[in-house]
Amino acid sequence: MYEGAFRILRALGDGRSLSKDEVVHISGEASSVVRDVLERYPKWFEQDEARVRCSERGLAALARELVARGAQPLASPDWRSVYAAMAAERGAPKRELDQLYITTDTAVRRATLLLEAGEHQRGLVFLGDDDLTSAAMQLAGAGRKVTVLDTDEDVLDILRRHADAQGWEHDIVRHDLREPIPRAMKGRFGAVFTDPPYAIEGFRLFVSRAVELLKPDGRLYVCFGQSRRASERGLQKQRVLTDAGLLVEAVFQDFNQYDGAESIGSRSALWRCRVTPETRPLVRGEAQGPLYTSRPPGD
Numbered sequence: 001m002y003e004g005a006f007r008i009l010r011a012l013g014d015g016r017s018l019s020k021d022e023v024v025h026i027s028g029e030a031s032s033v034v035r036d037v038l039e040r041y042p043k044w045f046e047q048d049e050a051r052v053r054c055s056e057r058g059l060a061a062l063a064r065e066l067v068a069r070g071a072q073p074l075a076s077p078d079w080r081s082v083y084a085a086m087a088a089e090r091g092a093p094k095r096e097l098d099q100l101y102i103t104t105d106t107a108v109r110r111a112t113l114l115l116e117a118g119e120h121q122r123g124l125v126f127l128g129d130d131d132l133t134s135a136a137m138q139l140a141g142a143g144r145k146v147t148v149l150d151t152d153e154d155v156l157d158i159l160r161r162h163a164d165a166q167g168w169e170h171d172i173v174r175h176d177l178r179e180p181i182p183r184a185m186k187g188r189f190g191a192v193f194t195d196p197p198y199a200i201e202g203f204r205l206f207v208s209r210a211v212e213l214l215k216p217d218g219r220l221y222v223c224f225g226q227s228r229r230a231s232e233r234g235l236q237k238q239r240v241l242t243d244a245g246l247l248v249e250a251v252f253q254d255f256n257q258y259d260g261a262e263s264i265g266s267r268s269a270l271w272r273c274r275v276t277p278e279t280r281p282l283v284r285g286e287a288q289g290p291l292y293t294s295r296p297p298g299d
Contacts, residue, residue: 001065004033005041009054009062012045017053066116079139080104087132089158094130097152098197100258102131109255111136113270114193114221120144122190125213127177127206130155131195138168145169147189151176177205178287181212189213195223195256195268200233204240208281211244218275220246223256225268241271245278 004027011027012018020038024031038045044058054062084104093100102110110133114120125147126134132155134146148170150156156172163170175182192213196206203224210220222241226234241248248271255270 004029005037008037012054013062017051103257106257107136111140119191124191125189127194147171149173149175177209186212191219193221200236205283205287208283211281214275220273222271223268246273247276249274
């Protein structure tokens, strides 16, 4: 289904009647797109001069598309508390690895977005998962294998124990991204999710490794933020995405909220990028030098 039509159907999917301006604001689609969709798919909508609602055919089309995209009801109404209890098993964030934990609400947003996009059906890998977003995906009903690459054995142990106990399809791999991506994993995944180190060197490395993992039609979900007084740091990271030949499809501002990270307002954006024919890794082979903002003296 055309993405604009899907988002407009979702805005109207609970049966409510909205003005066209309200459809614009809720769906995030331009007024010209709303007009085009209403004209292109007249059987999906009931409208008069002022308001619009989904018809029975529109609701049926939305239901079919949600199934096709793998969006499912949350596995349990209290899975947030299950996630929070699991996340509480972690120790304090390891600042030497630039760890900063997200809030439970952010984990819910991440899982919902990825599920609704159907990324778990195309092959999804997490580069670093100290936030346990892969677990949130499973708790929310992914029902498909997800892969995690991380160097923190404490995080991997938590994921292994819960995956075994709950029967999740989790491929959990201990891997330091300073080392090249295993050959067997290259070009295998439809989507990569990463909340990379804040330092530009770490960001460039994580983006490069993600590029190597992605299929020709793959998408990268990458989180980063900066303070209003240090916008040049965000610009540096935008340049990395451009230099890597990635096309930015969407930016979800203030999508991630952290317990900490006050230097960037405790929030960061989520960027969704698509592979293009010009996409290439900026770092090949072994990576040298510091990757994190916490650095040994003299670096």
